[in-house]
Amino acid sequence: MLSVVDEIKERLLEYSKKSFEKDGYDFWNNHIKYVFKNAHDLAVKRGADVEVCELAALFHDMAMVADFGPREEHEKYGAQMARSMLTELGYPNNKIDLVEKCVLNHRSSGGKTRDTAEEQIIADADVIAHFDSIPSLFSLAYNKINLPMEEGKEFVKNKLTRDYNKLSPEGQKDLKERFQTIMNVLFVD
Ligand SMILES: [Fe+2]
Numbered sequence: 001m002l003s004v005v006d007e008i009k010e011r012l013l014e015y016s017k018k019s020f021e022k023d024g025y026d027f028w029n030n031h032i033k034y035v036f037k038n039a040h041d042l043a044v045k046r047g048a049d050v051e052v053c054e055l056a057a058l059f060h061d062m063a064m065v066a067d068f069g070p071r072e073e074h075e076k077y078g079a080q081m082a083r084s085m086l087t088e089l090g091y092p093n094n095k096i097d098l099v100e101k102c103v104l105n106h107r108s109s110g111g112k113t114r115d116t117a118e119e120q121i122i123a124d125a126d127v128i129a130h131f132d133s134i135p136s137l138f139s140l141a142y143n144k145i146n147l148p149m150e151e152g153k154e155f156v157k158n159k160l161t162r163d164y165n166k167l168s169p170e171g172q173k174d175l176k177e178r179f180q181t182i183m184n185v186l187f188v189d
């Protein structure tokens, strides 16, 4: 029998495959697999619930991948998906509550307060994932928005700087060296 995490991962991969066939964006390979790995590593490092963090990483953008509800509210619809699937799989209610909170509060907008380590881990894991897939940010700048060379560079630089500033103090400390290296290597004046 599959573990709950593997079962949910299979469902997400299925949604991701369909979404890729429809509009060519590979959610799993370009974003969620990094969030999943970062969530696992941060949970171990910070002594949080690893399984809850892994599940929350799988659910955090699932509503967008599955095209369920409006994109701007994907945290709410993702939280609904988490509750219904995990209830169906007989997952403990207190852990469902925590997964749901992580999904609901993963975005930086809206002045949310995160009062558990797991919620902060998902928010940090989501942001750090942008540093794991920098080529996709350049692709967005040059291929999708069609920016000229210098503006594209500026776009990616500003995006990564904003992301870094969104991290928790702990996340900033972890990423500091890598962030500075990336800035120095990619954006020489
Ligand atoms: Fe999201």
Ligand SMILES: [Fe+2]
Residues within 6 Å of the ligand: 031, 035, 060, 061, 126
């Ligand atoms: Fe995300």
